[in-house]
């Protein structure tokens with residue numbers, strides 16, 4: 001067995017850390033508070049929360065066993081206040097019950113890939129590094145990106161690039177991939193980048209990297225990211241105690257749209273039109289804590305490029321429905 005000697009605190013700089021701490025403080029400082037970090041990653045946000053709130057129990061989920069192991073090192077000193085669970089975040093209710101709790105006071109989602117995953121040459125997430133095209137966050141299950149590229153019909157490839165990458169050249173790229181794989185399987189990120197480069201008109205190539213949206217789309221497809229998130233957000237909100245808070249950070253517009261839709265829906269009155277007074281049972285279930293999506297400031301964006309696309313939304317449970 002090889003011992004992982006990497007220092008998790010140097011692998012991933014937590015995004016919007018102070019704002020997350022501020023938004024979660026009223027929930028995390030309650031007596032006997034339980035919080036879920038649905039995307040534990042390198043444990044940066046979790047470590048700060050556990051340090052700030054000595055009475056807090058934190059359940060950290062991640063589908064990536066490597067991330068869980070590294071976060072374990074970072075959170076060791078908190079003993080059984082830090083519970084790590086290998087799970088996909090739509091399994092949040094089962095994970096909370098499994099840890100011995102029914103309800104929670106807060107939840108944090110810091111979506112997407114971690115710097116660890118992007119930097120690891122052998123996982124194929126980054127188009128700038130040549131590596132086998134795997135892209136699974138949980139390497140113990142599911143199809144790899146190379147398998148998707150090899151077996152998906154042209155129409156499905158096109159739909160993946162359109163839907164998850166919002167790629168204007170989706171059809172052209174799908175065609176090019178099908179032609180290339182008839183010659184040889186596309187197994188490495190470098191091969192895929194070459195195919196995409198060749199299929200891209202020079203004028204477009206000057207404006208953007210042709211692989212950016214296709215790699216994002218493949219990652220979303222391989223990990224089922226949007227469908228999992230679509231189930232996970234309502235499941236997490238349902239677990240919150242009255243006054244419990246949810247903080248969600250997205251890094252691309254498809255995720256952010258989904259988060260916005262769910263939070264907006266839950267923060268509306270359910271009173272039927274024309275009712276003269278709002279009955280208590282019609283009051284909004286949630287109160288939005290952010291006006292629109294919050295962004296990182298210039299200083300953080302300059303310090304940490306991962307913070308550039310972040311969109312943070314937060315809400316508090318204002319009415320108990322159980």
Ligand SMILES: C[S@@+](CC[C@H](N)C(=O)[O-])C[C@H]1O[C@@H](n2cnc3c(N)ncnc32)[C@H](O)[C@@H]1O
Nearest residue numbers: 014039041042043044045062063064088089110
């Ligand atoms: C951006 S990182 C989190 C970084 C963390 N906040 C920190 O400060 O170190 C996102 C993490 O979420 C995990 N993840 C992504 N999708 C997931 C899912 N559906 N279920 C569970 N974990 C997921 C990834 O494996 C990754 O480790």
